[in-house]
Amino acid sequence: xxxxxxxxxxxxxxxxxxxxxxxxxxxxxxxxxxxxxxxxxxxxxxxxxxxxxxxxxxxxxxxxxxxxxxxxxxxxxxxxxxxxxxxxxxxxxxxxxxxxxxxxxxxxxxxxxxxxxxxxxxxxxxxxxxxxxxxxxxxxxxxxxxxxxxxxxxxxxxxxxxxxxxxxxxxxxxxxxxxxxxxxxxxxxxxxxxxxxxxxxxxxxxxxxxxxxxxxxxxxxxxxxxxxxxxxxxxxxxxxxxxxxxxxxxxxxxxxxxxxxxxxxxxxxxxxxxxxxxxxxxxxxxxxxx
Amino acid sequence: xxxxxxxxxxxxxxxxxxxxxxxxxxxxxxxxxxxxxxxxxxxxxxxxxxxxxxxxxxxxxxxxxxxxxxxxxxxxxxxxxxxxxxxxxxxxxxxxxxxxxxxxxxxxxxxxxxxxxxxxxxxxxxxxxxxxxxxxxxxxxxxxxxxxxxxxxxxxxxxxxxxxxxxxxxxxxxxxxxxxxxxxxxxxxxxxxxxxxxxxxxxxxxxxxxxxxxxxxxxxxxxxxxxxxxxxxxxxxxxxxxxxxxxxxxxxxxxxxxxxxxxxxxxxxxxxxxxxxxxxxxxxxxxxxxxxxxxxxxxxxxxxxxxxxxxxxxxxxxxxxxxxxxxxxxxxxxxxxxxxxxxxxxxxxxxxxxxxxxxxxxxxxxxx
Numbered sequence: 001x002x003x004x005x006x007x008x009x010x011x012x013x014x015x016x017x018x019x020x021x022x023x024x025x026x027x028x029x030x031x032x033x034x035x036x037x038x039x040x041x042x043x044x045x046x047x048x049x050x051x052x053x054x055x056x057x058x059x060x061x062x063x064x065x066x067x068x069x070x071x072x073x074x075x076x077x078x079x080x081x082x083x084x085x086x087x088x089x090x091x092x093x094x095x096x097x098x099x100x101x102x103x104x105x106x107x108x109x110x111x112x113x114x115x116x117x118x119x120x121x122x123x124x125x126x127x128x129x130x131x132x133x134x135x136x137x138x139x140x141x142x143x144x145x146x147x148x149x150x151x152x153x154x155x156x157x158x159x160x161x162x163x164x165x166x167x168x169x170x171x172x173x174x175x176x177x178x179x180x181x182x183x184x185x186x187x188x189x190x191x192x193x194x195x196x197x198x199x200x201x202x203x204x205x206x207x208x209x210x211x212x213x214x215x216x217x218x219x220x221x222x223x224x225x226x227x228x229x230x231x232x233x234x235x236x237x238x239x240x241x242x243x244x245x246x247x248x249x250x251x252x253x254x255x256x257x258x259x260x261x262x263x264x265x266x267x268x269x270x271x272x273x274x275x276x277x278x279x280x281x282x283x284x285x286x287x288x289x290x
Numbered sequence: 291x292x293x294x295x296x297x298x299x300x301x302x303x304x305x306x307x308x309x310x311x312x313x314x315x316x317x318x319x320x321x322x323x324x325x326x327x328x329x330x331x332x333x334x335x336x337x338x339x340x341x342x343x344x345x346x347x348x349x350x351x352x353x354x355x356x357x358x359x360x361x362x363x364x365x366x367x368x369x370x371x372x373x374x375x376x377x378x379x380x381x382x383x384x385x386x387x388x389x390x391x392x393x394x395x396x397x398x399x400x401x402x403x404x405x406x407x408x409x410x411x412x413x414x415x416x417x418x419x420x421x422x423x424x425x426x427x428x429x430x431x432x433x434x435x436x437x438x439x440x441x442x443x444x445x446x447x448x449x450x451x452x453x454x455x456x457x458x459x460x461x462x463x464x465x466x467x468x469x470x471x472x473x474x475x476x477x478x479x480x481x482x483x484x485x486x487x488x489x490x491x492x493x494x495x496x497x498x499x500x501x502x503x504x505x506x507x508x509x510x511x512x513x514x515x516x517x518x519x520x521x522x523x524x525x526x527x528x529x530x531x532x533x534x535x536x537x538x539x540x541x542x543x544x545x546x547x548x549x550x551x552x553x554x555x556x557x558x559x560x561x562x563x564x565x566x567x568x569x570x571x572x573x574x575x576x577x578x579x580x581x582x583x584x585x586x587x588x589x590x591x592x593x594x595x596x597x598x599x600x601x602x603x604x605x606x607x608x609x610x611x612x613x614x615x616x617x618x619x620x621x622x623x624x625x626x627x628x629x630x631x632x633x634x635x636x637x638x639x640x641x642x643x644x645x646x647x648x649x650x651x652x653x654x655x656x657x658x
Contacts, residue, residue: 189343190376192363194390194441204389208380 034268040261049255059262068246075242078157078232079225082164086172086221087214089165094176094213098183109177112170120167124234127163128154131235155237163231168224172217179213180206212284219278223271243267294319294477295340295445300349302335309335311501313349317445317479322471324480324488327498328524333481336498337447340479341370354444364393368445369438373453375430377422383409383433384418390441404440411470412436428459439470445477452487464490485525489513497521519641522568529574529612531567532643535559543640549606550585554638564643571601571615573637576629584632588612590625604629 044054062068097108115123130136131153138150153159183206191201229244243263250260279285295317302310310332317323325333338344340351342363350357358366369390377386384405391401409415412432422430431451438446451467452460468491471478482488488495489509496506497520505517516522519530531552537544538561543554545567554567575581576588588604591611595601595618602614602622612631616622623629 184374184376186372186374186376187378189341189363190370190372190378190437191389193341193343193370194437195364195393196389197364197393200393205378 037261043258085165090172094173098180160232160236160240163235168221171220175217176213179210296352300346303347321493322478324492324495326488331498332501369443371448371451373450375434408436408440448480519566553583553635556640566641568639571613574614581632586631
């Protein structure tokens with residue numbers, strides 16, 4: 001086949017100019033740091049906590065101890081609870097936004113987006129003043145004489161889950177909204193026309209056709225949840241340590257970078273496995289922003 | 291045969307939009323009734339009110355003598371074939387067609403039997419394991435029809451079901467739908483904007499215009515004796531002339547137009563009444579000398595060859611065009627030559643004028 005003039009011209013731009021800058025960015029900002037972390041995870045520290053390039057498996061060996069395994073398990077439980085809560089709260093909300101036709105739709109949509117404009121750390125601190133022993137809720141309950149002693153809302157697993165749900169629910173609502181919005185209204189009419197009651201229409205038509213949204217929403221909530229250490233720090237108060245807290249501590253107060261690096265590698269591997277599983281099960285990579 | 295659907299005084303108003311105006315319509319059992327009209331005339335809204343997707347603002351709808359306003363769509367014994375097919379994309383063809391029966395908790399073995407039988411009927415045998423995305427437009431349409439028909443509804447509602455198909459497939463599906471309707475003896479209420487489709491398939495046509503039914507009649511009556519100017523111009527091609535009755539001899543009526551005098555036959559008219567004369571292109575005649583009773587002249591502007599016939603387009607002195615159909619092979623006057631237009635008075639359809647604007651313009655035109 002003959003090539004058109006246009007194609008010939010396009011082909012004369014050298015490939016390295018086209019893909020060079022992107023490759024450079026990826027190498028500098030993604031590949032090198034990742035390799036650095038991977039290498040670091042096999043290094044040792046000396047008595048003064050300096051990193052020395054002496055190959056060892058010791059970091060990984062430490063990570064399989066029972067104490068660490070407990071924290072991994074807790075991380076997974078918290079992430080799972082957060083995801084489930086996000087689905088339960090987010091689905092009806094996304095459904096309402098997607099199915100509202102009036103001007104209110106924009107307003108509802110903005111309500112999901114606006115929290116993004118404020119730093120989540122600050123918003124989590126907000127919850128702390130809200131729920132604390134001297135916080136609004138306790139003051140209200142006491143002034144109404146519903147309770148005599150302040151209630152201990154903070155520093156439980158439930159509080160951490162609450163904070164996680166609060167931080168991450170937009171990531172559930174947005175893909176759900178997209179999936180529900182795409183749903184053709186005539187399918188619901190057809191279902192009803194064929195004799196399906198509203199509940200049957202939901203379980204046979206709406207739910208299966210929006211499950212892709214639930215799926216990508218879940219992965220977008222579950223994965224960051226494992227790493228949001230500041231939520232469990234502030235609202236869990238050290239009682240609900242997760243894998244993210246461990247990493248943070250090794251790099252900060254623990255000053256054991258190789259151990260932190262090994263933990264990071266584990267988290268990265270878990271994340272990659274989850275994404276791979278998502279892809280295997282037919283998940284849509286584009287809705288993850290990949 | 292009794293009436294299976296009775297619509298009485300139904301109005302539908304969306305905000306300031308009066309979409310369906312005081313509509314009354316009785317559909318006979320077993321007939322193929324078409325709601326015909328251009329988009330926005332309220333035909334689809336009417337259908338959706340029967341299906342239960344829209345609620346009438348006022349008025350009553352009865353199916354089999356029972357009022358159905360209070361019933362949800364899933365409680366009504368009518369089924370719909372949607373314009374967009376609305377097949378469930380995550381289900382196989384078998385499951386799509388079986389959906390209605392499953393909802394009614396029909397035993398599994400019976401479902402299987404009835405679905406396979408229905409698939410044979412719409413010529414889709416062997417497709418049960420496929421998904422809607424793997425079918426062509428025509429096949430999807432058959433699935434949609436099968437999915438509705440399997441519930442053995444008393445009335446099947448079809449909302450422009452052939453709108454998305456190409457011309458050849460459309461013609462084929464038209465005949466197939468008609469065959470299915472006769473075979474199963476189900477009442478069909480069919481919505482379309484395609485007048486040819488309506489004429490081909492229907493037992494009766496309700497021509498809708500601006501939320502009201504202009505005329506409800508057999509295709510032959512609608513074509514040959516349109517009751518309003520809208521019906522005359524909407525169904526098939528026609529030439530219309532607005533004018534005023536200048537003389538009446540029994541049912542023989544002489545009409546004065548802006549450009550001359552013409553003849554027609556009609557009853558029920560008053561002298562001096564304003565009316566519209568409609569003449570089909572194939573009924574138009576011309577001559578090179580004046581014909582008794584007609585003083586309408588025109589100039590030949592162009593010829594259009596349409597296969598077996600030739601369309602002659604002629605200009606009236608006021609600039610309006612008239613279309614005259616001739617068989618191909620006839621000798622024709624040259625372009626630019628003057629002709630005298632006439633017709634057999636029986637071939638003209640006289641229509642009472644309801645158009646106020648016509649009155650106004652006629653006032654300004656001196657009558658010949």
